[in-house]
Structure formats: structure tokens, C-alpha cells
Amino acid sequence: MNTISIRTATENDLEILLKFEQGVIEAERPLDPFLNSGDLYYYDIPEMIASKNVYLIVGIFGEEIVASGYVRIENSKQYHKNPKHGYIGFMYVKPSFRGQKISNLILASLKNWAKENQLKELRLDVYSNNISALKSYENFGFKKSLVNMRMDI
Template sequence: MITREATEKDLEILLEFEQGIVFAERPFNSTLIDGEIHYYDLNEFIKSPDATLIVVEDDDEIVASGYALIKTSEKDYNNFKSYAYLGFMYVKPEYRGKGINKIITDELVSWSTSRGITEVRLDVYAENESAVKAYEKAGFEPLLLTMRLKS
């Protein structure tokens, strides 16, 4: 398996991955609208100097994806000015459980640290136990739990 930066030629499969993420997240988020949803501007991640969108290939087939985006801290009291936000983490179902998410995470963290970024964050649904465990294996720890009340 190899990792590489995504290109515009990869957009068709990446858009399929995006819908796979939406499908996987629907059970954890009752606020999502029905139908097709687009979370990301994938083309922007490909072009932006402040982002990297990577894919993992197995025998010339794209089997996984993830991005890192450098963001500015919105809080003046944080001890960091910028951080890397990771997202679009998707592994095809038949490739899950093989350490591919860790490969992606390591690659994105490495990209971030090469740009002087020491703070790396991501969001995961608290009830998505398999994803939480995967990120904990990669060294992440819970920081904040967002709660909601539907009135």
C-alpha cells in the first residue's frame, strides 16, 4: 500500500467516500438532512497550500482518504496560534481493521509537524466506539464533548 496526495482525477472516488462517511454518521446524528450531503470542498483541499488531502492505494485502487487543514486558533488564551484539523477519514469497509487509519493519521500528523504545527485535532462522534478506539490507538485523547438539547 502506498500513500500519495490526491489529485483532481481522484474526485469521483473521493465523492463516493464522502457519501460513505455521511452514511456511517447518520446513526450518530439525527440532525442530518435526508439525501445527499457534501461536507467538504475536496477540490480546495487538493489546491490549498494550507491543506493536504491524501489517499491510500492498494494495487492502484484508492482504498482510503484523509485530510489535514491548518487553521488559526479562535481562542486568544490557547498556547498555540495554529493547529491542524484532520477530517475526511474514510477506509473502504473491506480494508478496515488493517491499520490503514493509523497510516493516514501518521502521514497527516507528519505533514502538520513539518509545517511547525504541534496541535492536531479532529472530531468524532462519542458513540462511534470503533472510531474513538482507532483514534486513541493513534495517540489522540478526548478533549471536549459537545452536548445538545432538542427543544
């Protein structure tokens, strides 16, 4: 029986990661009326793969890439107690593999990398109406912190 393994993403993974990026955007379009129409790209994936401040990983089942996620070292606001933090993003699990806690494996690996890089805090953004993602992050240990609000004018 195959289990999920985690490894660092490489340039050879670019094609599937670009598809995953579109999967993230497709999932978020109904949640955010402020997203532009047409083709969107959130990430510069080749730059993320090459960066020493980004840990971009993939989850593998057999020979198939089934999940992704990254943590990026960022500077915190001058008034925060931790001068740097890890920012988590690009969390994606192929639909046929959801519900198997693969995101927890990805998050645990990202958290371990952040700890190895002396970070004391992780942050992420999630849509307030993305109930399944909120539940998953909260079950992993994240707490809601700040609500971002906006309006059309």
C-alpha cells in the same frame, strides 16, 4: 504482495473521493439525528486539493484508492497556547480494507505533514457513539478533550 502506499490526492481522484464522502455521511447518519435528510456534502474537495493549507491524501492498494484523510491548518482560539493547529477530517477506509490499520498510516502521514508545517497540535471531531473510531484515534495517541452537547427544543 501489495502494500498500502500514501500519496497526495489529485483532481483525477475526485470521483472516488466524492464516493468516499458519501461513505462517511452514510456511516455518520445513524450516529447523528441532527444530520439533515437527503443529499449532503461535507467538503469542497476540489478546493481542498488546490489549497496550500490542506494536505488531502489517499491510501492506495495496487492501483485502487482505498482510504482518504486530510489535515488542514487552522487558527486556534486566542486563549489556546498554540496559535495554529492541524484539523484532521475525511478519514475513510473502504469497508473491505478496514481492520488493517490503514487509518494509522493515513494519520501518521497527516501528522508528519503537520510537523513539517511547524504545527504543535492536532485536533479532530468524532461522534461520541462511534466506538470503533474513538478506539482507533485513542490508540494512535489522541485524547478526549471537550464534549459537545445539544438538544432538541
